[in-house]
Amino acid sequence: MVALSWRSPAGSDRRWLSRVLPLLVLLVLAALIALPSLSAFAGQAASGELFYYPCSSCHPVTMVPGTERPTRLLPNDFTGHKIVLVGHDKLGEDDVACLTCHDDPSRDPGKLKIAGGKLIDIKGDVSQVCYRCHSTQYKLWKAGDHGKGKPKCTAAGCHDPHTPGWIYAQPLQPFIGSGFQFRVLSQREAFSPLAPPAPAPAVDTPPWFRVIVVLGLVALGVQIVRLVLGRRKQ
Amino acid sequence: MAVALVTTPRPGVKHFIGIDFDFGALKNSGRRYWGFIAVLGTFIVLGGAAWLLYFTHGGSVMAMRDGSPWGLWFTNYMYYVGLAAGGLVVYASVHLFGAEQFRPLSRIAVLLAGVFVMMALLGIITDMERPWRAVWMLLTPNPTSPFVYTGSAAGIYMVICFVDLWILITGFGGEKLARRMTLIALPVAIYLHTTTAFVLSMNKSRELWHTAMMVPIFLSSAIASGIALLLISAYVLTKVTDIRFKPSMFRSLSTLLSTVMIIDLFLITVDVLSVFWPTSASSGHTLRFAEFLSGRYAWAFLPVLILGFGAFALLSRRKTRHLPAVQITASVMYVVAVLFKRYSLMAMGFSYTTLGQKLPIYFPSAAEVFLALGILAFGMLILTVGVKVLPMEVPEYEDAEVTSL
Numbered sequence: 001m002v003a004l005s006w007r008s009p010a011g012s013d014r015r016w017l018s019r020v021l022p023l024l025v026l027l028v029l030a031a032l033i034a035l036p037s038l039s040a041f042a043g044q045a046a047s048g049e050l051f052y053y054p055c056s057s058c059h060p061v062t063m064v065p066g067t068e069r070p071t072r073l074l075p076n077d078f079t080g081h082k083i084v085l086v087g088h089d090k091l092g093e094d095d096v097a098c099l100t101c102h103d104d105p106s107r108d109p110g111k112l113k114i115a116g117g118k119l120i121d122i123k124g125d126v127s128q129v130c131y132r133c134h135s136t137q138y139k140l141w142k143a144g145d146h147g148k149g150k151p152k153c154t155a156a157g158c159h160d161p162h163t164p165g166w167i168y169a170q171p172l173q174p175f176i177g178s179g180f181q182f183r184v185l186s187q188r189e190a191f192s193p194l195a196p197p198a199p200a201p202a203v204d205t206p207p208w209f210r211v212i213v214v215l216g217l218v219a220l221g222v223q224i225v226r227l228v229l230g231r232r233k234q
Numbered sequence: 235m236a237v238a239l240v241t242t243p244r245p246g247v248k249h250f251i252g253i254d255f256d257f258g259a260l261k262n263s264g265r266r267y268w269g270f271i272a273v274l275g276t277f278i279v280l281g282g283a284a285w286l287l288y289f290t291h292g293g294s295v296m297a298m299r300d301g302s303p304w305g306l307w308f309t310n311y312m313y314y315v316g317l318a319a320g321g322l323v324v325y326a327s328v329h330l331f332g333a334e335q336f337r338p339l340s341r342i343a344v345l346l347a348g349v350f351v352m353m354a355l356l357g358i359i360t361d362m363e364r365p366w367r368a369v370w371m372l373l374t375p376n377p378t379s380p381f382v383y384t385g386s387a388a389g390i391y392m393v394i395c396f397v398d399l400w401i402l403i404t405g406f407g408g409e410k411l412a413r414r415m416t417l418i419a420l421p422v423a424i425y426l427h428t429t430t431a432f433v434l435s436m437n438k439s440r441e442l443w444h445t446a447m448m449v450p451i452f453l454s455s456a457i458a459s460g461i462a463l464l465l466i467s468a469y470v471l472t473k474v475t476d477i478r479f480k481p482s483m484f485r486s487l488s489t490l491l492s493t494v495m496i497i498d499l500f501l502i503t504v505d506v507l508s509v510f511w512p513t514s515a516s517s518g519h520t521l522r523f524a525e526f527l528s529g530r531y532a533w534a535f536l537p538v539l540i541l542g543f544g545a546f547a548l549l550s551r552r553k554t555r556h557l558p559a560v561q562i563t564a565s566v567m568y569v570v571a572v573l574f575k576r577y578s579l580m581a582m583g584f585s586y587t588t589l590g591q592k593l594p595i596y597f598p599s600a601a602e603v604f605l606a607l608g609i610l611a612f613g614m615l616i617l618t619v620g621v622k623v624l625p626m627e628v629p630e631y632e633d634a635e636v637t638s639l
Contacts, residue, residue, distance in 0.1 A: 197591050200299035203599040209287050209295075213600060216280040220273060227269045 050122065052081070055110030062106050086163040101129055101161065127153045129161070253403050259622045267474075271618065274611040281608010284601045288363050297599040301591075302584035306598040306606050307357040312576045313459075314354035315388060315430050316452070317569075318395070320460020321347030322423045324487075325398070329409070329416040335486045338479055338628045341402050342471060343464055345620055348395030351426075353613040355388050360605055380436050384429035391426050394419045403625055427452045440583035441519045447505045454498035459572035461491045462545075462565035469562055477627045481556070488561045492549035495568060499542050502575070525585045526578060530595050535578040541571035 052058075058078065062071045068079055083098075091097040102109040103119055111119040114128040130153045131138040140146035141153065150158050160166050248255045287295050298305040321343035327333035328340050336343075359365045375382045398415050401407060407414075431452035434443035465487050471477050510523050526535035545567040554560045586592055598606070620626075 197301060197587060197593070200301065200594075201294065203297050204291060204294040205600055206287070206291065206295075209283060209601065212283045213280060213604065216276055216283075216604075219276050223269060223273045223276065227266060227273070230266050230269060 053110075053122070055108060055122065059108055059110065060106045083162050087165045088162060125152065126161070129153075130159075251400070253400065254625055255623050256625070257623060260619070263622060267618075267622075271615065274615045274618065277604075277607050277611035278615065279608075280604045281606075281611065284605040284608060285360050287601050288360060288605070292363055295599060295601040297597060297602060301587055301593040302581075302596040304580060304584070305361075305596060306602045307361040309573075309576045309580050310357045310606055310609075311354045312430055312452075312579070313573055314350045314357070315384075315426060316456030316572060316576070317460050317463045318347040318350040318354070318391070319423060319427060319453075319456035320462070320464045321345075321350075321395070322419060323457050323461060323490075324464060326416045326420050329413045330420070333486075335480070335483050338477075338483065339464065339468060339487075341399065341624075341626050341628055342467060342621070344395055344399045344402060345617065345624070345626070346464065346467060347460075348392055348399060349613045349616050349620075351388050351392040351395060352616075353609050355385075355392060356609045356612070357606070358385060358388075360609070380429055380432035384426065384433055387422060387426040387429050391419070391422050394422060399624075402628075424453065427456050434579060434583065437583065439588040442509060442522050442582040443579075445505065445509070447501065447508075451498070451501045451505065454494060454501055455572050455575060458491065458494040458498045459569050461487065461494060462568040462572075465491060465561060465565045466569065469558065471621065471626070475621060475626070484558065484561060485556055488549055488555060488564070491565065491568070492546060492555075495542065495546050495549070499539075499546060502538070502542075521590070522582055522585050526582060531578060531581055531585060534574050534581060538571050538575045538578060541567045541574070545571065 058070075058074050061074070063069060064071055070079060085091070085097050089097060091100045098109070101112055103111040103113065110122045112122055112124075112126060112129045113132070114120055115132045120126070120128060127138065127141065137146055138153075141150075147153070147158055153159055154161050155168070158168060160168055248257055296305060324333075324336045324343045325340050325347075328336050359368065362368060371382065371385070394415070398412075398419060401411055401415060428449050431448040434440075435445060435448035437443045465484065468479055468484070468487070472479060506523075509519050510527070525531045545564040548560050548564040548567070549555050551560075581596060584593060584596060
C-alpha cells in the first residue's frame with residue numbers, strides 16, 4: 001500500500017499520508033515495547049520462566065585454563081551467560097556474586113544455596129534463596145502482605161533475581177514473546193556526606209608581614225630570655 | 235577614697251578625676267617589670283602589623299572562609315565576655331548580698347571585667363576590616379540579628395565597668411551608689427551573656443547551636459571561668475604587688491568556683507546527652523557531634539570534659555583544696571577548658587555546611603593569631619599598668635559613708 005501511494009501522482013498527497021501514518025504509529029509502538037526487553041537485559045529471561053533449563057545440558061562446565069573457552073563444545077558455541085547484576089552487584093565482584101546463590105558451574109549451578117548451607121533445585125522453592133538475606137521481606141510475603149498471591153519471589157510479576165529492582169512482566173496478550181521487565185524500585189544511593197565544597201582560596205601572608213613576625217619573635221625570644229635570667233640573678 | 239589622699243604624700247602621685255594616679259610607682263618599679271612591659275609592647279606591635287595587614291589585604295589574610303565565616307575573634311569574643319563575668323559576680327555579691335569576704339577583690343574584679351570586655355570589643359572592631367562602618371550598625375541596626383544586641387550590650391557593659399571602677403576607687407556616692415550600680419550592672423551582664431548565647435542558639439540551620447540550653451551554658455561557663463580567672467589574678471597580685479588577701483577569701487572563692495563549675499559541667503553533660511541520645515538525635519546532630527566525641531575536633535572537645543571534671547575533682551578533695559597550688563591548678567585548668575569549649579562551640583556549627591558538606595577544619599592564620607595576641611597584650615598592658623598606678627588595694631576598714639567626696 002505504501003508502494004502504491006508512492007507511485008500515485010502528485011495531488012493525492014493527503015491520501016498517501018493518511019495511509020502511512022497509522023503504520024508509522026504502529027511501528028513506533030512496537031519499537032517502544034520491544035526496546036526495554038532488547039536493550040540491557042537481552043539474554044536474561046524476562047518471563048520468570050527458565051530459559052536455559054535444564055542446566056545439565058551444558059553443566060558441569062569447565063573452562064580451558066586462562067581462556068574464555070569451555071573445555072568441550074557447547075551448543076551454538078556458547079561461552080557463558082551475559083548476566084549483569086543490578087542491585088545484587090553488591091554481593092561481590094563478577095562470578096563471586098553468582099556463587100552467593102548458585103552452586104559452582106563446574107558442578108551444578110542449577111542448585112541454589114539456602115539458609116543452613118543446604119542446596120535446592122532451581123525449579124524448587126527458590127523464595128528460600130531470598131530468605132537467607134531478606135528474611136523480613138520473606139515473612140511479609142509468606143503472610144500475604146508483600147507480593148500478594150504470587151507463588152514465589154521470581155515468578156512473573158515479581159523480581160528478577162539478578163536485577164531485583166526490576167519486575168518480570170508477563171507477555172502482553174496479543175503479542176507472543178518473552179515479556180519484558182520494568183523498573184519498580186527507584187535507584188537508591190546509600191547515605192554518604194556530600195562532597196566537600198570547592199576548596200577555599202588559600203590564606204595570603206605577604207612577605208613583609210612574615211619578616212615583621214620573624215623579627216618580632218626574635219625580639220620576644222631575647223626579651224623573655226633576659227626576663228628569665230634576671231629572675232635567676234635575683 | 236579620701237583616705238588615700240591623706241596617707242600617700244609620695245612624689246609622682248597625680249590627682250585627677252578624683253583618683254590618685256601613682257605614676258611614681260612606675261618609676262620605682264624594677265627592670266623585670268619593664269621587661270614584661272617590653273614583651274607586651276612587642277606583641278602589641280606585631281598585633282598592630284597584623285591589623286595593618288587586615289586593612290591592606292582584607293579577608294584574604296585570614297583563614298575565615300565561606301564555610302567558617304567566624305574565626306578566632308569570635309571564639310575570643312565569647313571567651314573574653316565570659317571571663318568578664320567573674321568580676322561582676324564577685325562585685326555584685328559584695329554590694330548586693332553583703333559577701334564581705336570578697337570586698338578586697340572588688341576593684342581588681344571590676345577592672346578585669348572592663349578590660350576583658352574591651353578586648354572582646356576590640357576583636358569585633360578589628361575583624362570588621364573597615365571599622366568605621368560600625369557607624370552603620372548603630373544607625374541602621376538589623377533588629378533580627380543577635381549581634382546587634384550582644385555588641386551593644388558589650389559596649390554598655392564596658393562603660394558600666396569603668397564607671398563602677400571610678401565609683402569604687404573614689405568612693406563617690408558611697409555604698410548606696412555602689413549598690414545601685416550593681417543593680418544596673420547585673421541585669422546588663424546577664425543580658426550580655428544571654429545575647430551572646432543567642433548568636434549561636436538562634437541559628438536554626440546549625441543543629442548543635444539551636445538549643446535554648448546555650449543560654450544557661452553561656453552564663454554558667456562565663457561565671458565559672460570568670461571566677462577562676464579572678465582567683466588566678468588575685469594570686470598574681472599577691473606576687474607582684476604588696477596587696478595581700480586572707481586565705482579565707484581564697485577558700486570562699488574556690489568554694490564558689492567549684493559550685494559554679496559543677497553546674498556548668500552538669501549543663502554541658504545534659505546537653506551532650508540529649509543531643510546525642512540515639513532516640514533523640516537527628517542525623518545532622520549525630521554527624522556533627524561524632525566529630526567532637528571521636529572525630530576531627532575531639533582534640534578540642536574532650537579537653538573540655540577532661541579538664542573540667544579534673545578541675546572539679548581537684549577542688550572537691552577536702553584534704554587538699556585549701557592549698558594555693560591546688561586552687562591555682564584547678565582555676566587554670568578551668569580557664570583553659572572554657573577556651574576549648576568556646577572554640578568547640580563555634581567549630582561545631584561550622585564542621586559541616588548547612589547543606590551537610592564536610593568542611594575542612596578551621597585553624598586561624600598567622601595574622602589572626604598575632605592580632606589576637608596583640609589585643610590580649612594590650613589588655614594585659616592596661617592591667618599591668620593599672621595595677622601599679624591605680625589604688626587597687628581596698629582599705630581594710632573603709633567606711634563608705636565618710637569617704638564620699
